[in-house]
Amino acid sequence: GNSVTQMEGPVTLSEEAFLTINCTYTATGYPSLFWYVQYPGEGLQLLLKATKADDKGSNKGFEATYRKETTSFHLEKGSVQVSDSAVYFCALEGSQGNLIFGKGTKLSVKP
Amino acid sequence: SAVISQKPSRDICQRGTSLTIQCQVDSQVTMMFWYRQQPGQSLTLIATANQGSEATYESGFVIDKFPISRPNLTFSTLTVSNMSPEDSSIYLCSVVLGLAGALLTDTQYFGPGTRLTVL
Secondary structure (H helix, E strand, O other), rough: OOOEEOOOOEEEEOOOEEEEEEEEEEEOOOEEEEEEOOOOOOOOEEEEEEEEOOOOOEEEEEEEEOOOOOOOOEEEEOOHHHHOOOEEEEEEEOOOEEEEEEEEEEEEOOE | OEEEEOOEEEEEEOOOOOEEEEEEEEOEEEEEEEEEEEEOOOOOEEEEEEEOOOOOOOOOOOOOOOOOOEEOOOOEEEEEEOHHHHOEEEEEEEEEEEHHHHOOOOOEEEEEEEEEEEE
């Protein structure tokens, strides 16, 4: 069945460092792909999404490109801030319209 | 987007009791889901709440343990029955916008969650 494999955390970076969080998927067809973020003490929020191959989702300086060839949707940001500290979840759309989540990657950014 | 509220926001319950969690949306939505997020874990789908019919449960979840109601397009409840400490989790509802039969978006919006602790 469909599944998502996400880079294990935690990830600790210094402010202004480059961020990559790897995400690969297994799916039938070409489902929409998502990155959700969960800030400390807050609910889950959509960060960005891509609905078809080669689409690039972007938001708040984060980017991810839907790569059909490598079945990947890696999250990147050129310069992280302390306020980016959160747990990031990669997800794909399931057959019922639900979401199938990766295990989450906790990011800590130090000043 | 949609504004989703959940009640209660948190609760501490005794083993063997039941808790009903409410999810209210400010607009009519096609699809509503219930997820569980166990401590330090990812989100796992419990069931799809179907309006006017029985919920569709994922493998490992059963109606007797997690009865769900969805009387209309803006409201659903999830009950955690006969609780044990293993049920301690955050329970979240999510929605996909659109009227019945017409999805407006594939994006899911999540409620703030209900943090349940079972002693």
